[in-house]
Amino acid sequence: MSVVPFELVIKRKNTQTYLCSHIQLEVDEQNRVLQCMVCGLVLDPLTWMLDHCMALQSAMARIEHIKKEYKDMCTTIEEKKKELRRIKAQIRYCEKNGNISRLASRSGLRKEVTY
Numbered sequence: 001m002s003v004v005p006f007e008l009v010i011k012r013k014n015t016q017t018y019l020c021s022h023i024q025l026e027v028d029e030q031n032r033v034l035q036c037m038v039c040g041l042v043l044d045p046l047t048w049m050l051d052h053c054m055a056l057q058s059a060m061a062r063i064e065h066i067k068k069e070y071k072d073m074c075t076t077i078e079e080k081k082k083e084l085r086r087i088k089a090q091i092r093y094c095e096k097n098g099n100i101s102r103l104a105s106r107s108g109l110r111k112e113v114t115y
């Protein structure tokens, strides 16, 4: 089953919800209403749908925000990995050439590094 993306703009004058906390609903097709099977509350189908659409939109916005944060974190991790590889290469170079003070100057360290 594929999900067709769509954009829904919800303009509501009355933001009061008429929902109960139960999720078991009975659809009365003849009278075009929803009724909670637990507490008996009769719900307007359009109001129910709008409330759920708004909750879905909010969840989708949170998902997009989290995706962006994840992508930013991945970018930062890759940058830090490159930096780590560069520093390790500098350390290997300096160890090979016995010049640890060069490492300090390359890495911007002010303190004299000693073994």
Ligand SMILES: [Zn+2]
Residues within 6 Å of the ligand: 020, 021, 022, 036, 037, 038, 039, 040, 041
């Ligand atoms: Zn209920």
